[in-house]
Amino acid sequence: MKQPSRKILGFVCKLSNLINFNLNSKINLAKDINVEIIELDCLGKLDEILILESFNQGADAVFIAGCPEDECFNINGSSSAKKAVNRTKKLLKDIGFEQERLSFYSLSGIKGESLTSIIYKTSTILEKLPENKLKNLEKGVDK
Amino acid sequence: MIVAKMKPLDEISESIKNAKKVLVAGCGGCVTVCLSGGQKEAEILSHSINLKRKLENKPIEISSVTFERQCDKEYVDRFKEYLDGVDTVISVACGVGVQYMSEQYPDIIFVPGQNTTFAGANIEHGIWEERCMLCGDCILAKTGGICPIIRCSKSILNGPCGGSQDGKCEINKDIPCAWQLIYDRLKMQNRLELLTEVLPPKDWSKSRDGGPRKYIWEDNYNES
Amino acid sequence: MNLKTESKLEKLFKQGHFVITGELGPPQHSDGSDLEHHAAELKDIVDAINLTDNQTAIVRLSSIAAGIHVLKGGATPIIQMTCRDRNRIAMQSDLLGAYSLGIRDILCLSGDHQSFGNHVQSKNVFDIDSIQLVSMVKNLRDEKKFSSGAEIKKAEPRFFIGAVENPFSSDLDLRILRLEKKIKAGADFIQTQAIFDIAKFKEFMKQVVDKGLEQKVKICAGILPVRSAKALNYMKNEVAGMSIPDQLIDRFEKAEDKKSEGIKLAIEMCQELKEIKGVAGIHIMPVGWEAALPEIINGAGFLPRPTVL
Numbered sequence: 001m002k003q004p005s006r007k008i009l010g011f012v013c014k015l016s017n018l019i020n021f022n023l024n025s026k027i028n029l030a031k032d033i034n035v036e037i038i039e040l041d042c043l044g045k046l047d048e049i050l051i052l053e054s055f056n057q058g059a060d061a062v063f064i065a066g067c068p069e070d071e072c073f074n075i076n077g078s079s080s081a082k083k084a085v086n087r088t089k090k091l092l093k094d095i096g097f098e099q100e101r102l103s104f105y106s107l108s109g110i111k112g113e114s115l116t117s118i119i120y121k122t123s124t125i126l127e128k129l130p131e132n133k134l135k136n137l138e139k140g141v142d143k
Numbered sequence: 144m145i146v147a148k149m150k151p152l153d154e155i156s157e158s159i160k161n162a163k164k165v166l167v168a169g170c171g172g173c174v175t176v177c178l179s180g181g182q183k184e185a186e187i188l189s190h191s192i193n194l195k196r197k198l199e200n201k202p203i204e205i206s207s208v209t210f211e212r213q214c215d216k217e218y219v220d221r222f223k224e225y226l227d228g229v230d231t232v233i234s235v236a237c238g239v240g241v242q243y244m245s246e247q248y249p250d251i252i253f254v255p256g257q258n259t260t261f262a263g264a265n266i267e268h269g270i271w272e273e274r275c276m277l278c279g280d281c282i283l284a285k286t287g288g289i290c291p292i293i294r295c296s297k298s299i300l301n302g303p304c305g306g307s308q309d310g311k312c313e314i315n316k317d318i319p320c321a322w323q324l325i326y327d328r329l330k331m332q333n334r335l336e337l338l339t340e341v342l343p344p345k346d347w348s349k350s351r352d353g354g355p356r357k358y359i360w361e362d363n364y365n366e367s
Numbered sequence: 368m369n370l371k372t373e374s375k376l377e378k379l380f381k382q383g384h385f386v387i388t389g390e391l392g393p394p395q396h397s398d399g400s401d402l403e404h405h406a407a408e409l410k411d412i413v414d415a416i417n418l419t420d421n422q423t424a425i426v427r428l429s430s431i432a433a434g435i436h437v438l439k440g441g442a443t444p445i446i447q448m449t450c451r452d453r454n455r456i457a458m459q460s461d462l463l464g465a466y467s468l469g470i471r472d473i474l475c476l477s478g479d480h481q482s483f484g485n486h487v488q489s490k491n492v493f494d495i496d497s498i499q500l501v502s503m504v505k506n507l508r509d510e511k512k513f514s515s516g517a518e519i520k521k522a523e524p525r526f527f528i529g530a531v532e533n534p535f536s537s538d539l540d541l542r543i544l545r546l547e548k549k550i551k552a553g554a555d556f557i558q559t560q561a562i563f564d565i566a567k568f569k570e571f572m573k574q575v576v577d578k579g580l581e582q583k584v585k586i587c588a589g590i591l592p593v594r595s596a597k598a599l600n601y602m603k604n605e606v607a608g609m610s611i612p613d614q615l616i617d618r619f620e621k622a623e624d625k626k627s628e629g630i631k632l633a634i635e636m637c638q639e640l641k642e643i644k645g646v647a648g649i650h651i652m653p654v655g656w657e658a659a660l661p662e663i664i665n666g667a668g669f670l671p672r673p674t675v676l
Binding site: 296297298299300301302303304305306307308310313314322323326335338339341342343344345347 | 450451455476477478479480482483491493494495496497498499502503514531532533535536538540541544545547548551552560
């Protein structure tokens with residue numbers, strides 16, 4: 001089987017309706033796109049380090065998705081995550097990554113297709129960007 | 144507390160360009176409170192530099208560790224076990240911490256990760272303002288608890304100047320005129336007579352103008 | 368006459384004359400010949416001429432040196448000294464130097480902050496403030512002592528001391544308090560910031576006279592001749608310490624010949640200000656329009672200037 005060459009990592013809030021979505025059955029993914037979804041108990045757990053480490057581990061794009069800020073079950077989780085994403089976007093620029101690789105999506109919990117559109121949007125962005133160089137490097141000493 | 148702001152990543156990177164093994168030293172004191180150089184910020188810096196160097200094809204060995212303060216020997220000593228093989232430390236403490244650490248470990252190159260800016264207070268969440276110039280000769284009793292040396296852009300002791308307009312400083316409408324503040328406060332406290340005294344020129348020799356300063360606690364109890 | 372100094376201004380005030388002073392901004396280069404030239408033209412039009420001290424924190428030929436050029440031109444200089452660029456050592460040294468070269472009048476001021484000028488990265492000094500400077504100059508003259516307390520063994524500088532007041536800050540009480548402090552510190556004369564709002568100035572002068580302050584210090588009302596609505600708008604928005612009524616801006620926008628409107632307005636203001644109780648003179652600051660001075664002063668009926676007895 002051909003090795004996937006684009007990796008999309010998604011952090012999704014456990015409490016949002018996106019989790020029930022079954023990736024393989026609903027989206028026609030191009031063969032060279034590999035999507036991994038990580039559930040978080042609360043998006044508020046998200047910080048710069050988690051996102052940076054995702055890129056360090058070879059993700060080509062990272063998206064964070066959760067409920068709209070005023071619908072957040074944990075009240076501040078969604079808004080906190082959005083702020084962390086904005087801060088990290090600035091860091092990405094200073095580090096040398098394209099800011100478009102990181103996105104925050106605030107979704108209505110109703111339609112399952114939203115996840116599809118996120119993935120399609122992300123892969124469209126990735127078509128215009130080079131592969132994450134770090135994917136193929138030896139893992140460094142990270143503490 | 145001392146307030147500091149993280150230097151641009153480019154500048155920090157440039158200052159460690161020849162380093163092979165780096166430690167980012169965080170500080171649990173003032174810089175943690177002003178959200179610029181605490182454990183989290185030190186880790187973020189460490190991760191950022193790691194990624195940046197990898198992308199530049201010049202990988203570097205970098206990690207971070209944080210202790211309570213970098214201005215007291217007992218905490219500075221705790222960094223020792225993390226310095227094995229380290230050639231450069233980026234200290235994200237204030238300028239005091241960077242220097243003091245550097246004195247304890249003179250063989251290692253120390254670079255500052257922050258620009259230490261001022262002594263100030265947290266006036267609302269996420270906002271700090273300068274309040275003290277550390278002049279060594281506090282006159283707050285004469286000015287209703289508001290310091291004109293630091294809050295007046297011209298350090299006027301008999302203010303305000305002619306540029307004070309609508310209670311704002313001439314250099315920036317976001318800066319209140321310190322003398323307007325002093326006047327309003329003293330008026331409210333019925334103590335305007337404090338302002339009729341012509342305050343004499345300041346003794347700047349007690350400030351940094353007199354040279355680097357030292358405080359010896361025992362001097363309080365010795366015959367001078 | 369019981370005079371404190373050799374100053375011509377002091378004599379004129381003492382003799383009861385209504386004093387008229389002008390102002391020249393020194394150039395941003397080292398050729399002082401224009402200053403000498405203007406001074407020669409103005410010597411019989413004004414009683415004395417202010418030389419600004421790196422105004423707006425833009426580097427210019429120094430006030431004291433400019434004062435010497437004015438002396439060469441035959442007129443009387445009033446040097447200005449701000450607190451922004453010099454510490455007390457340099458100030459006293461400059462005062463000794465200025466006096467030794469014939470300068471007799473000084474205006475003490477805080478100075479525009481350096482962020483306004485063309486050297487924003489410089490360190491500012493502000494070792495002492497303008498009121499302490501007034502005190503210091505007074506002590507050099509009357510106590511014959513330097514700021515440190517050391518005695519001046521001979522030839523102490525005996526300046527006639529001026530200070531500035533801005534009558535247009537929103538808090539009138541604070542302005543009067545500061546004026547009182549300046550008088551207490553030793554100010555002999557005051558020049559006000561440019562007046563455009565005569566009504567507001569009258570309020571200020573009323574308070575001054577109520578407290579009898581005009582008996583203790585000679586107050587000269589400042590005016591700044593303008594020749595466009597643009598200039599007025601600029602000052603309204605960009606310059607610290609100005610209060611400009613909208614109807615003035617209107618007047619200029621409607622005027623056909625802006626220059627003569629400007630002269631007309633300046634003359635009107637001179638005449639109106641002269642009538643206000645407590646005003647002992649007028650200080651005209653023709654920023655970039657020195658040529659207007661003779662016409663204004665003549666039109667306002669202030670010529671010929673008195674000769675000193």
